[in-house]
Amino acid sequence: MSFDATALANPITRRLRAYDPGHDLPALRARFGGQLAELGSNETVLGPSARALAAIAESLPQVLRYPDPQGGALKRALAEKWRVECAGIALGNGSHELLMLLAQCFADPCTSVVHSEFGFAVFPIATAAAGATPICVKALPGDHASAPYGHDLDALAAAVRADTRIVYLANPNNPTGTWFNDAELDRFLRRVPTSCLAVVDEAYQEFVDAPGTSSAMRLLRLHPNLVVTRTFSKAYALAGLRIGYLLADAGVVGVLERLRESFNVNSLAQAAALAALGDAAHLQNVCTWTRQERNWLAGELSARGYRALPSQANFLLVDLGRDAGGFERHLFDRGVIVRPMAGYGLGHAVRISLGTRSENERLLAALP
Ligand SMILES: *Cc1c(COP(=O)(O)O)cnc(C)c1O
Numbered sequence: 597m598s599f600d601a602t603a604l605a606n607p608i609t610r611r612l613r614a615y616d617p618g619h620d621l622p623a624l625r626a627r628f629g630g631q632l633a634e635l636g637s638n639e640t641v642l643g644p645s646a647r648a649l650a651a652i653a654e655s656l657p658q659v660l661r662y663p664d665p666q667g668g669a670l671k672r673a674l675a676e677k678w679r680v681e682c683a684g685i686a687l688g689n690g691s692h693e694l695l696m697l698l699a700q701c702f703a704d705p706c707t708s709v710v711h712s713e714f715g716f717a718v719f720p721i722a723t724a725a726a727g728a729t730p731i732c733v734k735a736l737p738g739d740h741a742s743a744p745y746g747h748d749l750d751a752l753a754a755a756v757r758a759d760t761r762i763v764y765l766a767n768p769n770n771p772t773g774t775w776f777n778d779a780e781l782d783r784f785l786r787r788v789p790t791s792c793l794a795v796v797d798e799a800y801q802e803f804v805d806a807p808g809t810s811s812a813m814r815l816l817r818l819h820p821n822l823v824v825t826r827t828f829s830k831a832y833a834l835a836g837l838r839i840g841y842l843l844a845d846a847g848v849v850g851v852l853e854r855l856r857e858s859f860n861v862n863s864l865a866q867a868a869a870l871a872a873l874g875d876a877a878h879l880q881n882v883c884t885w886t887r888q889e890r891n892w893l894a895g896e897l898s899a900r901g902y903r904a905l906p907s908q909a910n911f912l913l914v915d916l917g918r919d920a921g922g923f924e925r926h927l928f929d930r931g932v933i934v935r936p937m938a939g940y941g942l943g944h945a946v947r948i949s950l951g952t953r954s955e956n957e958r959l960l961a962a963l964p
Contacts, residue, residue: 608705608727619933628931633955636935638770638800638911640833641952642885644868645878648834651871652864663863670870674841677873678813683846686853689860691799691827691840694852695764696722698823698842701851702761702793703728710755710763712747714772714940716797719764728762731755735772738915744905745913745942746774753787763788766797767812768804771940771947773907777808785819793848795823799840800909802831802879803886809908813843820845828865830910831882832872837865886910889950896960911949913937920946923964930962 602610618636625632667687675682688694699722703709708729711719715735723730733755736746747765756763765784768775776784781796788794796812804810812824823844829835839861842849872878894904894912904912916923924936924946932955935947950956 608725612721612724616939618935619928621933624933631931633932633951633958635949635951635955635959636933636947637835638830638909638947638949639835640830640882640886640910641950641955642833642882644833645872645875647875647878648832648868648872651867652837655864655867658863661863662859663861663866665858667861667866670841670866670873673870673873674843678843680816680843681846684816684843684849686842686844686849686856687861687866688840688842688856689862689865690829690838691797691825691842692718693838693860694825694840694842695719695795695797696725697852697855698762698793698795699723699726699728701855705729707759707761708757710752710760710792712752712765712769714745714769714942715747715764716766716770716799717940719766722764723762729759731757731760736774742906743772743774743776744915745772747776749776749780749784753784756788756792758791760792762793762795764795764797766799767809768800768908770799770909770911771913771935771937771942771945773905773909773911773913775804775806775809775908777806778810779808781812781815785815785822788819788821790821793821793823794819795825797825799825799827799830801826802883803890803910804908805887806908816843816845820847823848828869828872831879831886832869833882834865834868834872837862837868839865839869886950889953889956893948893950893956896956900960900963902963911947913942913945913947915945917944919943926964927959927962930958932959932962934959 671682671685695718703726705727709723710731713735738744825842827840897904903915937945
């Protein structure tokens with residue numbers, strides 16, 4: 597008897613592809629020992645707040661218990677930070693989960709979802725997983741003055757149809773590092789009808805220092821269809837714990853709560869995130885260091901003739917203007933891991949996350 601699991605899978609899942617992790621990092625760590633410079637995943641090498649680490653240690657004996665399914669303590673701290681109601685907050689196992697959950701709850705095969713070319717990879721994945729029609733809007737050109745390969749907000753707003761349930765934006769965007777300012781977002785949101793959620797992914801917002809560019813949080817009261825996602829994976833340096841959140845209208849959160857897995861955020865993550873929120877000084881250090889290191893590395897790269905695109909995130913997209921495969925392998929052979937961009941349709945570029953100063957110097961020394 598033959599058994600074909602793929603044929604049994606539902607038609608939506610059958611069309612999906614499994615996540616490609618790129619490199620097998622555990623194997624590479626074993627091969628290179630401590631000599632591997634991991635500049636591929638946009639992590640924060642300064643590490644989390646000491647208070648977050650202490651909170652994890654303190655919570656360890658309680659791992660025999662289920663976590664708080666409401667995340668009450670963390671939500672209360674977030675509600676105070678953002679001056680919103682707890683009912684307007686949802687917690688996720690990383691913001692990735694929340695981006696997926698939004699599509700699961702609001703999109704379906706009879707609807708469409710709008711996102712940008714070169715936008716965050718999760719947007720088309722969430723769209724496909726919901727079986728919705730993807731509307732991929734052409735990005736700004738690569739020679740654009742302020743946002744090469746960035747979101748074209750006017751074109752994105754124009755692409756929203758009557759059947760569109762979600763338009764996803766990332767500000768700053770991964771992998772381009774590009775951003776849009778407050779005036780551009782204001783104009784965009786005025787054009788998106790309330791039949792469509794405008795999801796602004798702010799995974800890197802803490803690192804922004806461009807003038808006139810602030811968080812979309814300020815607009816939540818004005819636009820009930822606005823959803824803003826955040827993560828503890830980047831500026832808070834808790835990527836391994838998997839925790840993120842979103843702020844939205846309480847009605848939107850109420851819908852998400854119907855499908856959210858009850859214990860999606862583990863207890864160590866909840867405790868660490870709460871403690872990390874309380875350590876504003878550490879966050880400030882991380883952000884100041886990130887902006888300085890970003891400027892320094894961009895300067896060093898351009899001094900060597902490389903085109904690092906303007907970035908407000910904790911990584912640089914380097915446009916080589918030719919296939920980046922050889923460049924990436926050259927660095928790989930020297931124990932420097934950067935992220936190839938062919939999967940994004942940017943085969944001529946690589947994304948380089950900020951490492952420690954000595955890792956960044958190793959990168960520069962290893963450049964072809
Ligand atoms: C890293 C990243 C996230 C965060 O994902 P988590 O699941 O919270 O770790 C979200 N959006 C973008 C654009 C990112 O680059």
